[in-house]
Amino acid sequence: MLAEMQYRIELSTSREGVARIQLPGRSLELEAHRDSAVGWQVAVVDPRDPPADASASTVAIEAASANDAVWRVARAAVRAVSELTQSPIDNELRHDP
Numbered sequence: 001m002l003a004e005m006q007y008r009i010e011l012s013t014s015r016e017g018v019a020r021i022q023l024p025g026r027s028l029e030l031e032a033h034r035d036s037a038v039g040w041q042v043a044v045v046d047p048r049d050p051p052a053d054a055s056a057s058t059v060a061i062e063a064a065s066a067n068d069a070v071w072r073v074a075r076a077a078v079r080a081v082s083e084l085t086q087s088p089i090d091n092e093l094r095h096d097p
Contacts, residue, residue: 005087009074017042017066021074023081030074032066040069044077 005024012018017032017040028046035041039062043054051057059076063069082089 005078005082005085005089007078007081007089009071009078011067011071017070019067019070019074021077023078028077030070030077032063032069032073034066035060039063040066042069042073044073 007024008022010020010022012020019030021028021030026046026048028044030042030044032040032042038060040060042059042061044057044059045051059073061069061072063072078089081087
């Protein structure tokens with residue numbers, strides 16, 4: 001049996017559209033910026049290994065707000081890590097609000 005993956009998504013209380021994902025042995029930072037063409041651009045960065053090209057780590061998403069955009073991208077990132085590591089998610093992700 002595989003161990004369940006534990007994670008934590010933290011939305012910033014002081015900055016709109018900023019979040020951090022705590023994963024086993026890794027932390028990812030997310031920041032949303034308004035894009036008139038697609039809605040929001042959310043940058044996903046590993047602070048230990050930032051990309052040379054910032055656009056390579058950016059996801060385009062439609063969302064109601066900057067916080068909603070980072071929340072949706074954070075949940076997708078957690079699911080992706082779970083699948084890539086073949087680790088089931090501890091306390092399955094809740095549905096979007």
